[in-house]
Amino acid sequence: MRTLEQTTQEVLDLAAKHFHLPAGSLAPGDDFFKKLGIDSLQTLEMLSRLENHFGIELPDYEVQGVSDFKTLAERIQSRL
Amino acid sequence: MLDLSKYQSIGEALRDALDQFWNEVCLIEADREREKERLTYRDFKERAHPFAKALQDCGFSAGSRASIIMTNQSKWLISAYAIFFAGGVLVPLDYKLTPDEQWQLLKHSGATVLITEYPIWRQLSTSAGRAAATSVQTVLVTEAPANVDLAGAQRWEEFRGTLEPVFVPRKRADTACIVYSSGTGGRPKGCMMTHENYLEQCVALTAIYPFWPGVRYLSILPTNHAIDFMVGFFGPFTCGAAVVHLRTLRPEYVREAFPKYKITYVSLVPVVLKNLQKGLQARFEALPSGKRKIFNVLVGLNKALTKNRPRPGLSRLLLKQVHEAFGGELRAIIVGGAFSEPQTLQFFYDLGIPVANGYGLTEAGTAITVNDLKPFRADTVGKPLPGMEVRIVNLTADGVGEVAVRSKTVMAGYLNEPELTEETIVDGWLLTGDLGRFDGTGHLQLTGRKKNMIVTEEGKNIYPEDIETVFESLPGKEFCVFAANYIWPKRSMVGEKLVLALHLEPGQPYDEELRQDINTRNNRLLNYKRIHGVVLLEEDFPRTASLKIKRNVLAERLAKLDCASAILPL
Numbered sequence: 001m002r003t004l005e006q007t008t009q010e011v012l013d014l015a016a017k018h019f020h021l022p023a024g025s026l027a028p029g030d031d032f033f034k035k036l037g038i039d040s041l042q043t044l045e046m047l048s049r050l051e052n053h054f055g056i057e058l059p060d061y062e063v064q065g066v067s068d069f070k071t072l073a074e075r076i077q078s079r080l
Numbered sequence: 081m082l083d084l085s086k087y088q089s090i091g092e093a094l095r096d097a098l099d100q101f102w103n104e105v106c107l108i109e110a111d112r113e114r115e116k117e118r119l120t121y122r123d124f125k126e127r128a129h130p131f132a133k134a135l136q137d138c139g140f141s142a143g144s145r146a147s148i149i150m151t152n153q154s155k156w157l158i159s160a161y162a163i164f165f166a167g168g169v170l171v172p173l174d175y176k177l178t179p180d181e182q183w184q185l186l187k188h189s190g191a192t193v194l195i196t197e198y199p200i201w202r203q204l205s206t207s208a209g210r211a212a213a214t215s216v217q218t219v220l221v222t223e224a225p226a227n228v229d230l231a232g233a234q235r236w237e238e239f240r241g242t243l244e245p246v247f248v249p250r251k252r253a254d255t256a257c258i259v260y261s262s263g264t265g266g267r268p269k270g271c272m273m274t275h276e277n278y279l280e281q282c283v284a285l286t287a288i289y290p291f292w293p294g295v296r297y298l299s300i301l302p303t304n305h306a307i308d309f310m311v312g313f314f315g316p317f318t319c320g321a322a323v324v325h326l327r328t329l330r331p332e333y334v335r336e337a338f339p340k341y342k343i344t345y346v347s348l349v350p351v352v353l354k355n356l357q358k359g360l361q362a363r364f365e366a367l368p369s370g371k372r373k374i375f376n377v378l379v380g381l382n383k384a385l386t387k388n389r390p391r392p393g394l395s396r397l398l399l400k401q402v403h404e405a406f407g408g409e410l411r412a413i414i415v416g417g418a419f420s421e422p423q424t425l426q427f428f429y430d431l432g433i434p435v436a437n438g439y440g441l442t443e444a445g446t447a448i449t450v451n452d453l454k455p456f457r458a459d460t461v462g463k464p465l466p467g468m469e470v471r472i473v474n475l476t477a478d479g480v481g482e483v484a485v486r487s488k489t490v491m492a493g494y495l496n497e498p499e500l501t502e503e504t505i506v507d508g509w510l511l512t513g514d515l516g517r518f519d520g521t522g523h524l525q526l527t528g529r530k531k532n533m534i535v536t537e538e539g540k541n542i543y544p545e546d547i548e549t550v551f552e553s554l555p556g557k558e559f560c561v562f563a564a565n566y567i568w569p570k571r572s573m574v575g576e577k578l579v580l581a582l583h584l585e586p587g588q589p590y591d592e593e594l595r596q597d598i599n600t601r602n603n604r605l606l607n608y609k610r611i612h613g614v615v616l617l618e619e620d621f622p623r624t625a626s627l628k629i630k631r632n633v634l635a636e637r638l639a640k641l642d643c644a645s646a647i648l649p650l
Contacts (some may be wrong), residue, residue, distance in 0.1 A: 019586065033620055037557055037586040041355060044330045057112070060328050061151065061199035064175075 002080060008073035011050060015069065020050055028070040054080060081319040083293070084283050089250040091164030093318050098125040098161075101320035105294045107154045107343060111327040117154055121320070124158065132162035133241025135193065138218055142167035142248050142276060145258065146193035147186055149200055149215075150175045152299045152325045155222050155236060159195045159312055167248025170195075170257045172267035175200055176625040177299050183209030188260050189270060189495065192217050195236065197472040198224040207229035215244040225407050252276035258495055261442040265266060270495030277445040280488040282315050284465040288452055289412060289436055290344065291319035296409075298324045298337055298346040307416045308346050331355075338407040348415040350421065351433070351627045357424050360402075360431075383430045389454045395432020402431050408481035412436045416447070419550055422458040429456050437463055439526060444510055445489030448522045459514075460523035470524065472517060473509075479517040480527050484509040525620055547578060547609055550601045557583045560629055561611060567635045568643040581638060583621060590616055590648075598648050613647035 002010070012026045020038050026035060032043070033038055043063075050072075056079045066072050086582045087093040102122040109117040119127070140146065146163045148170065150156045163170050171189040173182055175197075182204060186194060194216050196204065201221045204210065206387065219233035250256070254273045283532040289311075291297070299312035316323055324341050326333060337343065348356070367375060384396045385391060392411065394404045403410070425435045438450035439461035451462035455492060464470040467488060472481040490510045493501035498626065504511055516526040526544065544561035551559055580598065584590060595614075602610045615638060622637070623631040638646070 017375070035586070037583070037620070041331065041352070048330050048332060059111075060330075061197065064199060069467065 002077070003075060007077045007080070008070060010053065011073045011076065012040075013068055014049060014053055015046060016079050018046055026069065028068070028073070029041045030058050032069060032070055032072070050076065056080060081286060084279045084318060087279055088252050088316060089164065089254070090256050090278050091161075091167065091247070091250065093279065094161055094164060094338035095247060097121065097317050097320065098128075101293060104320045105322045106317065106320075107157065107323055107325065108296075109154045109325045109327065109469065110333075110337065110341075112330075112333055113336070119154060121317075124161070127167070128158045128161045129245055130242070131158060131236075131384050132165045132241035132245035133160055133243060135166050135168070135241075136240045136243050138193070139278065140166050140168055140193060142250065143169060143254075144193070145169045145171055145189055145191040146172055147189060147191040147193060148304070149175050149182060149194065149196040149204075150222070150303075150311070150325070151175055151197065152303050152308070153222075154325060155195075156303050156321070157317075159220075159236075160313065162245075163193075164256070165245060165247055168249055169255050172257065172259060172309065174302060174304050174625045176259070176302075179204045179207035180209035183207060184218055185260055187213040187261075189193075190215050193470070194218070194221070195220045195222075198228075201231070201233055204231070211411060211491045219253050219256060250275055252279065253492075255492065257309075258375055259304075260443050261277065261284070269497065269500065271442050272492040272495055273442075277489045277491060278310070278314055280467060281310060281445040281447065282318060282488070284287050284467050285310060285447060286315055286319060287466055288450055289414070291316045291321040291345075293308045293320035295319070295321035295344040296324055297321060298326075298331065298334075298341070298343045300326070300334065300352075301347045301349065304444045305626055306440070307414065310446050311345065311414060313349055335405075338406075338410065339404065342407045342409045344409055344411050345414060346410070347416065349626045349628065350415055350424070353413065353415050353420065353428075354424050357427050361427075379430055380433050383428070386429070386432065386456075390432070390434050390453050390456065393586050399432055402432075406433065410572075414438075416440060421549060423552070425456075425458040429458065439483075439514075439524060441512060441514075443491050443504065444468075444487070444512070445491065448483075448485050448487075448512075457523055460519065460525050462524065463522050464524070471509075473511070480515055481517070483512045483516045483524070483526075485512060486510070499540050513628075543577065547605065547611065551580065551598070554582075554587070554601065556588065557585050558629075559583065560631065560634060561622065562610065562631075562635060562641070562646070564643070565639045579613050579615050580611045581615045581617055581621075581634065583617045583619070590614075597650065603648065611647045611650070615641065615646050616648065 008028050016026050018021055047050060047058055056077055062075050082093055082094055082097055083180055105118060106121045108541045109118040114215050141319050148156055148166050160170055171191050173185055173579045179258045183532055192215055198221050218240050220236045220237040221230055221233040224230055224235055246533055252275050254275055257273045257280055258270045259273055261269050297316050299308055299311055301308040303309055303312055312323055318624050326337055378398050382395050385394060410433060412434045416438055420437050425437050428435045434453055434456060436450055437449045440447035446519050447465055448468055449462040449464050451457060469486040473484045475481040514526060517525055547561045562579055562581060564579050622633040624630055
C-alpha cells in the first residue's frame with residue numbers, strides 16, 4: 001500500500017511527464033491549472049492517465065473544484 | 081410531436097408526452113463503459129410521480145420555487161418534471177459556480193427547495209453563504225453514501241409520496257423558470273422565463289431541427305444552460321425522443337458514446353467543437369500520403385455536392401469512416417453559447433456534418449437565429465427562427481447596429497429588477513447588446529458586443545470578434561482582443577486602440593518569432609483594424625460553465641495592470 005507521500009510524488013511525476021516538464025518542477029501545493037496552464041478538458045485527460053496508473057476510477061464529481069496536486073493525491077489515496 | 085399550440089404549460093405538455101410515448105426510451109444514462117440506466121417514458125413517470133407527490137406533501141404548490149444544482153443526469157430531468165407537474169417554478173443553477181455564489185443566487189431566487197448531488201451538497205453545506213439563504217427549507221440530495229451526515233438534507237431516493245400527485249395547471253404567462261444568465265455582459269441576472277417562452281421556442285426550433293421517437297440526443301452542455309434545457313429535455317420529450325447522459329465527460333468516453341448510442345444530435349460550445357476539429361485534423365494528417373490524397377479528393381467531392389444543401393446519405397457514403405466514428409447517424413452538431421469561427425463550421429460541413437450554428441441569449445428564450453442549411457453559411461449565424469422579429473436599431477453607415485428582438489419567446493423580465501427590465505425591453509423589443517447586420521439574403525452577421533469596440537479616427541467601427549479570426553491558431557494557449565479604451569477608459573473618442581491579450585503555453589517564450597507571427601497576421605488586416613500591442617497574461621482566462629471567455633471579468637483583470645507598461649508594442 002502506498003503512503004500519501006508516495007501517491008503525491010507519483011501524481012507529480014506523471015503530471016510532469018504528461019505535460020513534458022522537467023522532473024521535480026512540480027510541488028504538491030501547486031495549482032495545476034496555473035502551473036501547467038491547462039484547461040478543464042486537458043485536466044480530464046490527465047485524470048484518465050492517473051486512473052490508468054493507479055488502477056482506480058475517479059468520478060468527475062470527486063475532482064470537481066480540486067485544483068492542487070495535494071488534494072488530488074488525497075482523493076486518489078482514498079480510493080486505493 | 082405534440083401540438084404545443086394546445087398547451088398552457090411545460091408541465092401539461094410533458095405530462096401528456098409521458099402518456100403518448102409511454103413505450104419509447106426517453107433516457108439513457110451511462111458511466112464510462114457501463115450503461116447505468118435506460119428508462120422508457122412510462123418508467124420516467126413511475127419515478128417522477130412519487131417525487132412530485134412528496135413535494136406536494138411538503139407544501140410545494142403553484143408558484144413555489146425549487147432549484148436544481150446537478151450535473152447532467154436522469155434525476156435532473158425527473159426532478160424538473162416533478163416541479164412543473166406540481167405547478168412550481170424551476171431555478172436551474174450552474175453546478176460550476178462557487179458555493180457562495182450558489183447560495184447568493186438561491187437567496188435571490190427565493191427558492192424553498194434545493195435539489196442537488198451529494199458532492200455538491202458537501203461543499204454547499206459547509207459554505208458560509210448558507211446562512212444567508214434562509215428561504216431554502218428542504219434540501220434533497222442524490223446519491224449520498226450510506227451513513228454520512230447529510231447536514232439537514234434528505235435523500236432524494238427516499239423522497240417519495242405514496243399516493244398520486246395532483247397536477248397543478250399553470251397559464252402561459254406564468255413564470256416557468258428563473259434562469260440566471262451566465263452571459264459575459266455583467267453580473268448574473270434572473271431571467272423570468274414563462275411557459276409560453278418555452279412552448280413557442282420549442283415549436284420554432286423543432287421546425288428546423290426535428291426530433292422524433294428514435295432520435296438520440298447526447299446531452300453534454302450543462303442542463304441548466306438554456307440550450308440543453310431546450311434540446312436536451314423539453315424538445316426531445318415533447319417529440320418522444322431519447323436523451324443520453326454521460327456521468328463522466330472524459331473525451332475518450334464522449335467519443336465512444338457516438339457510435340455506441342448512435343447519436344443523432346449533440347450540442348457543443350465552440351471551444352469544444354474546435355478541439356474536436358484539432359483532433360480530427362491530426363488524424364487526417366497522420367494518414368499515409370496516398371490515403372490522405374484520396375481522402376482529400378473525397379472531401380472536395382462532398383463539398384461540391386453539398387454546396388446548396390446537405391445530403392447526409394451521400395456524405396455518409398463518401399466519407400464513411402469519418403461518419404462511422406460519429407456513429408453513422410449524426411444529423412447535426414448544435415453549437416451555441418459563443419461566437420463560432422467560420423472555418424471550424426466549414427470544416428465540419430465539408431465532412432458532411434452540418435453544424436447548427438445560431439445566435440441566441442437566455443433573455444430571448446435560447447435561440448433567435450439558426451442556420452437553416454439552405455444553403456449552409458459559415459459566415460453568418462443564420463436567419464431568424466419562425467416567430468422571431470429581428471431588427472437592427474441605431475444603425476451606423478455600414479449597416480451595423482444593435483440587434484433587437486420581439487417574439488413570444490422573450491422573457492417577462494429580470495427578477496426584482498424593474499428598472500433593468502425597462503432598459504432591456506423597450507416597447508416590446510429586447511435590446512440584446514450585441515451588434516450585427518443583415519446581409520442581402522436575410523442572414524444575420526454578428527460583429528461584436530456593443531461596449532467592447534472602438535471607433536477609429538476615420539469613423540470606422542471595429543469589433544474585436546472580427547479581429548480575432550486573424551489570430552486563430554496563433555501559437556499560445558488562448559487570446560482575446562480588447563479595445564484598450566474599454567479596459568482603461570479615457571475620456572476621449574479619438575486615438576482608440578485594440579490590444580491582444582495573450583496567454584502563452586507553459587514554458588512558451590514571447591520571442592521574436594512569435595512577435596513576427598503576430599505582426600504578419602496583423603498586417604493581413606486593413607490598417608485601421610490592426611492591433612496596437614500585446615498584453616501577456618499568466619493566468620487562465622476566466623470562462624463560464626459553457627467555456628465562453630468572461631470578457632468583462634478578464635477586462636477587469638487587465639484593468640489592474642498599468643496600461644503604459646502592460647502593452648508590449650509590436
